[in-house]
Amino acid sequence: MRISVAVFCAGLVMAASGSDAVDRGFEDVTQTAGIAHKHTNRSFKNAYAAIMEGYTALGAAAAVADFNGDGLDDLFVTDSQESGKNRLYRNNGDFTFSDVAERAGVANGNDAENASSDALWFDYDNDGHPDLLVLRFGHNQLFHNLGNGAFRDVTRRAGLDRSMNAIAAVAFDYDRDGWLDLFIGSYFQPVNLFRPATPRFFPENFETANNGGGVTLFHNSGNGSFTDATEKAGLKTSGWTLDLGHADADNDGDDDLYVACDFGTDRFFVNNGDGTFSDMTEKAIGIDTKKGMNVDWGDYDGDGFLDVYVTNITDDYMREGNFLWHNNGNLSFSDVSRETGTYDSGWGWAGKFLDYDNDGWLDLYVVNGWVSAGKENYVPDIFEMIVRPGVDLADARNWPPMGNKSLSGYQKKKLFHNEQGQIFTEQAARHGLDSVRDGRGIAVADFDNDGRLDLFVTNANSEPFLYRNTLPAGSHWVEFLLQGAKSNREAVGAQVRLTAAGRTRLSFVNAGNGFASQSTRRVHFGLGSGKTIESVEIRWPSGARQLFRQLQPDRIYRIAEGSAAARHFTAKGVKK
């Protein structure tokens, strides 16, 4: 029935879209916002440099948090070249930003032995100031937010100073002890990529490679330090991790994990509630051979269970297709990407759920493209290697240099509009979001607190985009900023169930889901034409539940765990 309903809806949508002309919904304000600094890929200076160039076009990442507590979401943006500075863009409240990274002490993320690859804000010490983790090919950096605009490097003291070649991280409280733990994914093994001692550090094959960097779980001890709990928790893997996503898949109160892997099988781990996880991959999603690059969780069909969106490679020469994993509610998932129209987004990278038009349904924005360079295509080169009998793929010397050739380049980004939970229609061009740069991350946030979600898109070897949401402000919305008490202070993992117009929707607080990008910590709901919110239930990570009734729409609420009041929140110094 799902397919026939979807086809029926598609017919309605097509009929409708032919008659209405809607203005462009986003405006590119990158230049005027003062946020157009270009990302540059790392160039290596070793014997394998020419080969590595083609496989390390990564590191263009962004992370959102209100680092200075002024009620406006700010941005941290990475560069990857040796002399490149990372940027901390303070939101000035008028859709302009000021780079304060040098002053804050977080600009120096790149040097001869380290290349920035991703970033994550999380309040590891529950002091109310989001701290900053910078992931790197090399050694990560943890900066403690001092609360006065400055940060202190506490990497060593925190026990996080180790070679990891990390590419993705999420923070969540897996054992619900009130402290945010760290789950980090690494692409390469912990070899020194800048001075490799061996040429055998490339993937051993394209579909079941197990010689990657895997994952590492760091347990937060609550005293400013972390301990490696990977094996104890049962999370040992050795795939080529590209992204991680945490969410409560079975609504049992603790967060489960999806791990997206390049060159092999994605993994799904169920939280056992006792500090350990069970690998349920085979039962939940089956064994795939694709090139997983993104994990985002969202309840796209409003059935009360969080679904998963994973990007893979889809092009003329390789038609893997993305996964839209519909959560069946029993810790198993069904891929509905084909029937929902979200199957093909090219060589996909970040794909984020967001309700950009506040109609009450989660849409999907997906960026794509690997390397957009010269007219010559790299595909024949790579396939010539693949079909060579007995080729040792783990040996980097066997891989052809990419030179100035393109591989799945100049691809148009996709904006999939959710048509009432059944099917998605592609509308990127209509809204001016169909750039052809090599997209990597998408940070979603309401930068001007107007209830409409804006987008910051990072691009490899290129300038980013800041898209201001300018859709007509007629649809209603509400946002929640949660603060834990017994739970971790940022309330990561808290679920919010909002009921309006007789329909209940589920969202949650996540920290770092989606490739190369952390979106706002706020929980946002579009309400369409609905002017009343019947109820809001919050399920805190501590297990506590709170219910609020008859809230007003079009507001941002700050709710503290255990407090009976939902306070209307106003940002300091917002300039309209």
Added chain:
Amino acid sequence: MSRLNAFLLLILFTASSGTARGVEPTAADNHYREAIKAVSAKDYTTALTEFELALDIDPDNLRFASDYRQAVILAKQYDRCLGFFEKLVTAAPAASNAYLNYGFAYVDKIPDAGAITQVILANKSLSLFSRSIELKPSWIAYYTRGNSSLFWPKIFGRTPLGVADLEEAMKLQKTENKRGFHVRAYIALGDGYWKMGELDKARTLWREGLAQFPGTSPLVERLAVEGDPLKALIDGMYDPNKRVDTNLHELWTD
């Protein structure tokens, strides 16, 4: 009727017709008959063993090998099948039909493989089809290699090679008695022309095919659409994730 049932009926029919040839069944025929019985009983282990014994005796037997592969697909024993054919062609290096079926064995595995492995398998199958042609140029070998080439994305430049093979198959079929399966060359060669951007040539050939084989659905469908719908139709036909019907029964039942 399910695909499985149709297959079983077909092979039971053809197996029983073996004795109707009026000759004493050979040891190979007996193994083949046992294999067919085992397939109908879903005893694939026995079936595969009996097929292999039959082929060991008669390695160039197209029907034995084709039915063996269909049983392999049901049993999902692709690697066993590939290993068997490797040994078979080593033992019988002049058996062109064994090479042809060896190539098909790789094709049979493609839908169950990942995107990259699909390329490796497809590439191996092409080299085996080529060996089959070298040993004995035939309509089925040219058609098979030509049709396989059309599955490759444009970037690999194999479409012209596929068209050349299919033109060769077309030449051969025009020198033979008209057979039902010859319509396949009209379809595939037209698709090849379409992939080369020669739409008029494609449509002319499809029309010619329809005149020769009236009512053939794939030709009617192609001639009924243009532009994107035609592209979608042809792209759908050459999707490596869909199983290609490699049952060669038309060659002896038509």
